[in-house]
Amino acid sequence: MLTAVLFDLDGTLLDRDESVKKFIHSQYDRLNRSVGHIPRETYIKRFIELDQRGYVWKDKVYQQLTEEFQITRLTWEDFLQDYLTNFKNHCVPFPNLIPTLEKLKSRNLRLGMITNGKGQFQLDNIKALGIEKYFDTILISEWEGIKKPDPEIFKRALHQLNVSAHQSIFVGDHPENDVKAAQNVGMKGVWKKDPQWDSIEADYIVDDLAELLLF
Missing domain, CATH: 1.10.150 (DNA polymerase; domain 1)
Structure with a gap:
């Protein structure tokens, strides 16, 4: 589940x-x-x-x-x-960003974010997108002292959400830092398609964020 x-x-x-x-x-x-x-x-x-x-x-x-x-x-x-x-x-959001987050929240799912980058800079961008309120936890690598693909940052997020890895999915565009790293801690890895990469081994592949609502 x-x-x-x-x-x-x-x-x-x-x-x-x-x-x-x-x-x-x-x-x-x-x-x-x-x-x-x-x-x-x-x-x-x-x-x-x-x-x-x-x-x-x-x-x-x-x-x-x-x-x-x-x-x-x-x-x-x-x-x-x-x-x-x-x-x-x-800051430009991908299509269907806020409607997708709203629907996921309406299903009582816990939402988290893990991003590499500078702390305040990334938080400013998250706020600019108007999405901070949808997330139960947000981990930014500079403030955490570790970054993806280190498994510890994924484990930390799961702990803060109080959920198990096998009941969670991670959605990202990078084959190693996101998809494989999440799979390495027992999560399902969802690849958000990026034209930079060819075929990627992932549990699920989506073109549009709205496709997450079909899971």
């Missing part, structure tokens, strides 16, 4: 690729006095390349950008602060 559904954030609930595009377009306009000598598409394309879908923290990204493009009006720290302050204003 299913008692809990746990989620990843980026690429699962938050459409990070679209959010990044919105943010970086906005940053280019906001800081145009400092980056206007760089063609818009060049700046955006290079940011996305260096970002590696969020797996490179932005201090490294902005250090590289300011050096490559010889940006002098602002420091890389200024760009990083702009990212920390403004990214949350450009």
Whole structure:
């Protein structure tokens, strides 16, 4: 019997690729006095390349950008602060996010979230999506001192929800950090399809969050 559904954030609930595009377009306009000598598409394309879908923290990204493009009006720290302050204003949810969470809650399921990343930054994004209230526990790797795929962070979430692994599913877009890591602690692993990956071994595969309501 299913008692809990746990989620990843980026690429699962938050459409990070679209959010990044919105943010970086906005940053280019906001800081145009400092980056206007760089063609818009060049700046955006290079940011996305260096970002590696969020797996490179932005201090490294902005250090590289300011050096490559010889940006002098602002420091890389200024760009990083702009990212920390403004990214949350450009968060794009995946379709059916809130209706799905509402229906899962209406079934008296416990909901949890485990996300790698910086604590306050990730929490700001969760709040920007308007979904914090649906979750019984939220674990963010910086604040937990461990990150996926470490089994301990999954066990900690299950303990906080007071549910067993075999009665829980974990929904995420990453084959190793989400699906396999969850399976390794006895949970069912649900892969939220991501075009970056080919065929993934998962207990279930979904294209749209609303498909979780069929379980």
